[in-house]
Amino acid sequence: MGITLKHIVLTAAGTFHYRRRIPKDAAEVIGKREFKRLLGQTEREALRNYPKVNAEFERMVEDARRGAARRKSAGSPDDLTPLEVHRLAQRRASELEAMKVYVGDRELTGADPEAADVIRDSALSSGLSDPVERQAVNLVANKGRIPRPSPTLADAKRLYLQERIKGDINENQKTLRLERVMGYLAHAIETDRPLDRLTREDAREVRDHMIRDLDMNPSTVRRYVNDIRAMIGFGITEFGLRDALNPFQRLEIRVQTVAREERSPIPAKTLKAIRARLEAHAGADLWQIWRMLEGTGCRLGEVTGLLVSDVKLDAPVPYLDLVHHAHRRLKTAGSVRRVPLIGEALDAAREAVKAAGDSPVLFPRYGKVRGADVASASLMKHIRAVTEDDKIVVHSLRHTMKDRMIRARVSDGDQDLVLGHSRGGMGERYGGPDARLEVAAGAVKAALNGL
Structure with a gap:
């Protein structure tokens, strides 16, 4: 065999394969220890396909590591969405309202207006760096009359991950794919965009970006658009957004959509x-x-x-x-x-x-x-x-x-x-x-x- 590039194996059948062990930290996320791809039947085909397959391996490992890092930090307050902060704050507000507060010689609960003012003033004077605690104090002070933040794209992604992917036999691979999809969405849509404010123009821009800028095959784009449509549709349903429309529904994908000569x-x-x-x-x-x-x-x-x-x-x-x-x-x-x-x-x-x-x-x-x-x-x-x-x-x-x-x-x-x-x-x-x-x-x- 004349090829001297790393990770190329010539099989007994005479075909060339790319074969490489996946680093341990990435293997735990991906769910397998080895990466294998057919490079071709001849040395010429193998040399032509090697850069693409080698880059695919490097990208897969990088995505796995990035996904693991995101999940590791997912529980920190700075990583919470406004809706998640609001939900956690509601629970904390209930605890604050049940607290006993002494105003003079009187014993009051946090739900009492006078006690609520004491809790708020005390909390604010100590400085609230935790967004959940800060929102909880505001809820108590305003008797819960703070509207729920609108569910966002980030909320839809997290709910979909929790309800549809967590526990699946292919959880690691599906999580990695979802992170990749969110990266493509980020080209045109911010993760804090409310679900009911997504537009058809956003959907077309995401589609066109994958075909035009990333040079993806239309069939690959179609698979990713299906993933996006499922995630957004699930969020719209589960968050009860009756008037929201899924802009990725029936989004046409053709080679002519953004033909290169255009x-x-x-x-x-x-x-x-x-x-x-x-x-x-x-x-x-x-x-x-x-x-x-x-x-x-x-x-x-x-x-x-x-x-x-x-x-x-x-x-x-x-x-x-x-x-x-x-x-x-x-x-x-x-x-x-x-x-x-x-x-x-x-x-x-x-x-x-x-x-x-x-x-x-x-x-x-x-x-x-x-x-x-x-x-x-x-x-x-x-x-x-x-x-x-x-x-x-x-x-x-x-x-x-x-x-x-x-x-x-x-x-x-x-x-x-x-x-x-x-x-x-x-x-x-x-x-x-x-x-x-x-x-x-x-x-x-x-x-x-x-x-």
């Missing part, structure tokens, strides 16, 4: 306005990310997931070394590449490296699992402040670079070296990474010189 390059005038908006109103890191995207044609996740060590500023041709990381997978084998840094992209990279300081991650706010989702949501707010054209999104910058290279008469093969598109035989076209970097630099220079 994402437009950004017109020069609009691009200028977006740049002005970002420079004036966005954080320094977002502005750096935008300039690096515009000047390289990289995918958003490729830039937000960079480590400082991936930025080679002292090379003869400065470049980004795009490789797989545990917190960020790359889309295809062709995505592993060197991308030249020229002009503003180089300036932005220098600024980012300096700002990162001692952090190993180039963009600490976004260099984590699903960090690209957070960056996408922030950038889209600025884009939508400039244009309502739904064909113009962050990913449109790749189309913009593509158009610039086409106008500069850059060959298809050289364009693919820059953009990271997989093409058969590309490895034989140029001798090595340095040669490919030089060709890619020529392509980017030609594109930028045409502006």
Whole structure:
């Protein structure tokens, strides 16, 4: 066998498999000790599929660890939703009302107005850091006339976890999947959004984000949307929200929903306005990310997931070394590449490296699992402040670079070296990474010189 990559096993049947032991802490959450996937029938197939499967393993372990950390801290007061605080406070208020309070020579219960004032003044003077205790005192002082907070998306998730998943034979896997689903929802919907204020527009944005930005297969998106619909529907029913509608009900999912060709390059005038908006109103890191995207044609996740060590500023041709990381997978084998840094992209990279300081991650706010989702949501707010054209999104910058290279008469093969598109035989076209970097630099220079 000519393959020397780790974790590849050649079976007696002649097929190639990825086989790897799952770390103990993650195995306890996932429910199995070993991860196995078929890579292909030939060495060529195995090499092509290896990056994707290896990234899947790293992402699974990271999700398991993050999920375990969330569950470990779930009982802390700071982690409670307003509705959970209110429920616990009602119980505590009952205890306070049953307390005996002495006002002068009289013995009163906490339910008495005079006693309630004594309890409130005493509690407030000692300073209430516990939100449950603070709410309980308010309930006593207001004789319980504080409206119940509206159930939120976070409440629906926790109730669904408690009633539908806890105790299931596949509890760990289903919990992990639910955490993943909540991450996708977070792109468009805050976890503290009331269930009765979810809109169809929210549902479409979540769906489109998975297809458009995460490049998921529509069948995969359909499965996740089914999970979301079930969780929200369960919350609406169990919380008694009679007038609330489930916006994910009968949400159509087709390949044509957000077809890639519907994402437009950004017109020069609009691009200028977006740049002005970002420079004036966005954080320094977002502005750096935008300039690096515009000047390289990289995918958003490729830039937000960079480590400082991936930025080679002292090379003869400065470049980004795009490789797989545990917190960020790359889309295809062709995505592993060197991308030249020229002009503003180089300036932005220098600024980012300096700002990162001692952090190993180039963009600490976004260099984590699903960090690209957070960056996408922030950038889209600025884009939508400039244009309502739904064909113009962050990913449109790749189309913009593509158009610039086409106008500069850059060959298809050289364009693919820059953009990271997989093409058969590309490895034989140029001798090595340095040669490919030089060709890619020529392509980017030609594109930028045409502006």
